[in-house]
Amino acid sequence: MKAVRWHAARDVRLDDVPQPSATAGEVVLAVAACGICGSDLHEYLHGPLYIPKTPHPLTGIAPPVTLGHEFSGRIVDVGPGVTALRTGQRVTVNPCLLCGGCAWCRRGQANYCAKLGSIGLSRDGALAPLVGVPAYGCHPLPDDVDDTAGASVEPLAVVLHAWRRARLSGGERVVLIGAGAIGLLLLQVLRTKGAGWIGVVEPRAERRHLAEALGADAVIDPESGDPARAVARLTGDERAAVVFECVGSPAAFATAVRAAGKGGRIVLVGLVAETVPANLLGLLAHEKEIIGSSAYVDEFPEAIRLLAERRVSVDPVVTTRVPLEDAVSHGLEALLRREEGHVKIMIVPR
Ligand SMILES: [Zn+2]
Ligand SMILES: [Zn+2]
DSSP, X not given: OEEEEEEETTEEEEEEOOOOOOOTTEEEEEEEEEEOOHHHHHHHHHOOSSSOSSOOTTTOOOSSEEOOOEEEEEEEEEOTTOOSOOTTOEEEEOOEEOOSOSHHHHTTOGGGOTTOEEBTTTBXXXXXXXXXXXXXXXXXXXXXXXXXXXXXXHHHHHXXXXXXXXXXXXXXXXXXXXXXXXXXXXXXXXXXXXXXXXXXXXXXXXXXXXXXXXXOSEEEOGGGSOHHHHHHHHTTTOOEEEEEEOSOSHHHHHHHHHHEEEEEEEEEOSOOOSOOOOOHHHHHHTXXXXXXXXXOSSOHHHHHXXXXXXXXXXXXXXXXXXXXXXXXIIIIHHHHOGGGOOSEEEEEOO
């Protein structure tokens, strides 16, 4: 079968690979849809970041590796020892690979696992017609969550975890930096969970329009003036109680720190690979908190429920569907062509 494999930065190929078969404790899915994540784009441009440079301690895998960690599919093969899943079931998959034995795993803090890995980074992922996955990661999908929504459960779980990390109480003012897929899903979660005023900082006009349509109270173009000053002006100088940084750049971090008001919390969701300077005196004097948010722990069931109840919709966020063969030219590369206006691109293996 064909698979989209990462070999090196700027070197992702459509390779011929053997079909997976279900080993003990695992199932094989026929992939229905697989989203391209911002982190896939980071790996494409600057990787390896999360892709292991040497064999991963849990999987023994080193590049090349098949990308794809946001996916849904139908079970076509069930391995020995798997009793809770059956052939034909539609599922989405928590891609985290866990050792199960470290102190963090035993405490239920899966995202801290000492050997944490991920399908699509440290073992072959779902940018392929078939993918083998551990049964423990599978979550059956109800009929009212379609394949595309099923492939968006993973980023929605990222969003729910970030929301939880922020410790929001009702009515607090929020600023979102970045209206990509994560920012636009987070906006919907904030609306359904009862945040107060929500301002969105985003340079792309079509994403600002989406943010307005999805319930932002104000949208701010950071390329037409200082966005933190705009937040101050719009909030009577109080600024935001919580700022979510969903871009992952030094400039976005700097804006996030300044858009947060006194006692504000800054939640880091976007990936920043470089070292970033910070005005520690400003953070200290105004008692601002910087909070990391990484992946998710047990947010998949709530993400599935929010999608099934239509309280969050991925339809406005998914801008195109692309066949597997075009995953580089019309997927990864298309996301770099800003004029095309993409947010989330879904790969649909045929
Ligand atoms: Zn992702
Ligand atoms: Zn562990």
